[in-house]
Amino acid sequence: MTLAAIDWGFILTQTVETAVGLEAAVYALAAVGLNVHFGYAGLLNFGQVGFVAMGAYGMGLSVTLWSLNPFLALLVGMGFATVFALILGVPTLRLRGDYLAIVTIAAAEIVRLLARSTTLGGITRGAEGLHAFIGPFRELNPFDAGSEYGIGPVQFGGNQFFAIVVGWALTAVALAVIWQLMRSPWGRVVKAIREDEDAARALGKNAYWYKLQALILGGVIGGLAGMVQALGKATIQPDSFVPAYTFFFWTVLILGGVGRIWSPVVGAMIFWAMLTFFQGTLTAMVNEGLIPTALMDTSQVSQIRFMLVGVGLALLMVFRPQGIFGSREEMMLDVR
C-alpha cells in the first residue's frame, strides 16, 4: 500500500505515448485552426468540431461514395470544411462577433445530427458511421502494419504510426503557412481586425473578406484534424464529434497561450499527457488501496481526470493567465 508499488514506468510510457500520439496530433491541428480564428483574427468559433467532422466526412465519402483516390479525398475534405465556413461566415461575419459564436455552436451540432440521421443514412450510414474508406489509405502506408515503430518503450503499430506521422506532418505544414501569413501584411490586417474592426475598415481594409478568409483557413485546418483522426481510427462516427470536443480544443489553445504559433501543439501534448497521467495514477492508486473505494472507484477515474485538468487550467489562469507561451506584457494592454 505505497506509492512505490505503482508501476510508474508503465504510466509514464503511456503518458508519453498519448502526448505524441494520434489524439495529440488531432487536437493540435484542431487547435491550430482555432488559433487562426480566435488568436489571430479574433473570431469566436464554438463549433470547431463541426469543421473536424466536415473534413472527416468529406474525406470518407469521397472514397465510399465517389471512389476517389486518397489525394483527391483530402482535397474534398478541405472543400467540405470550406463550404461549412462559407455557410457560417457569409451571413454572420458582417454582424457583431457574438453572432458567429452562436451560429457555430449550433451548426456543429447540426452536422453531427445530420450525419447520424436516418434521412441521410444511405450516405453517412447513420450512427454506425463510415468504415469502408480506409482501404486506399492503407495502401499508401509505407510502414509495415504488422511491425511496431517508436523509440524505447514508446511503440506504435504500423497503421497507427502512419496516421501519427501524417498528423504531425500536416501540423508542421499548417504552422509554417500560418507563421509566414502572420509576418506578412495579410497577417497585419487580420490582427488589426482582431483589435478593432472599424479602425481597419477606416483604413480601407475589407474586414468582412479577411474574416471570411481566416474562418476558411482555420476551418480547413480543423478539417485536416478530422481526416487525421479518421485515418488513425479507421472509422468516422458521428458521435465522435460531440460539442465537448470543441471545448477540449479551446482548453488546448488556452493552455498553450492564445495567438502564439507553438501554443496549440504544446497545449495538445500537455492536455493529453495530463489526462493519461491522471488516468494511470488514479487507477493505480485505487487498485493499491491508496484511495478508498468509498471515495472513488476505477470506473470514475476517467471523469475525475477531467476535473483535475480543470483544476490545472484554473490554476494556470490564476498564476499564468496568458498561457504557457503567451506574453503577459501583451495581455496587460487590455487592462489599460
Added chain:
Amino acid sequence: MSDSNVLSRQWGRVRRRDEFEPDLGWVLDESRRKWMAEHTSGVTKPDPALVIKNLRRTFGGLTAVDVDHLEIQRGVITALIGPNGAGKTTLFNLLTGFDRPDSGSVLFDGRDIERMRSHVRARKGMVRTFQLTKALTKLSVLENMKLGAKGQVGEGFARSLVPPLWRAQERAIEQRAMELLERFSLAHMASEYAGTLSGGQRKLLEMARALMSRPAVVMLDEPVAGVNPALTQSLLEHVRELPIEGMTVIFVEHDMDVVWDISDWVVVMAEGRVIAEGLAEDIGKNRAVIDAYLGSGQGIENPEEEAP
C-alpha cells in the same frame, strides 16, 4: 509609389501656406458675404471635395442628421461644431459609410458614393479618425502605421505567402512610416506596443496612420480631446500642414480656441441641421450660433462624454 503620382496630378501642385491663402478669397467677396447673411447654410463653393444633398438619418423618433445641402471646399480646413447631440459624429459616420442614411446622397469629387462601403470610401481617399481613439493596442506603433498604407501587394492571401513579391514595397512603406513617425514625434516608440502610448500619443498615432494612405479628405473626430496643451499645439501644427500638402480637412471639435485657431471655415450644426456656416470670425458673431452653442456655456461640457 504610384499613389503619389496620382495625387500630385490630381492637385496639380503642392502649395505653401502663404500661396494658399488667396484661395480663400472667394469667402471674403463682399457680395458673397451678403448672400451668405441671407443664406446661413448651403453655400455653394468653387471646388467642393464633398457635396451633401438632403442627407437624413433618424434613430426612431429622433432626427440625428437632416442636412439639405452642404459643400466642403477642397484644400481647406473645415471645422464642424455644435452642441452635444447635434449630429456631428453621425454625419461623420454617414460620410465615411460607417452608417447608412435614410435618404439623401453624398458626392465625393462629383461622384455619388452612397453605394460604396466604408472600406471602399477609405480607399478612394476619405480617411477618418475616431472620437474614442482606435489605436490597435497589440500591434506595434510601426505596424499600426504600416497598416495605413494603401495598395499593399502582401495583403492578398496567396501573395502574402511569397515574400519576394512584397518585400520591396514593405521596405518603402516602412520608410514612409518612419518619416511620418519622426514628424509626429513618435519615432522613439516605433517598436513599442501601441497600447503603451498615452492618450495624446494615440491621437497623434491615429492621425499619422490615417496619413499613411495619402488621403484626399481627412476627417478628424475631436483630434485634441483629452490631449495635454503642449501636445495639442504640435497636433494642430500637423493639421495646419495638411492643406499645404493638398488635403481637405474636416474636423469636429468642442474647444473653440482650437476651432478659431486652425479652421478656415466653420460649419455649425444643431439638432441635426446646419444652422450656419462661414469664416471663423463671422461665425463667432452669428446670433443663431451663439444661441445654439456658445451661449449654452462654452467649455463646460466634457466632449468625452458625448456618445459616439
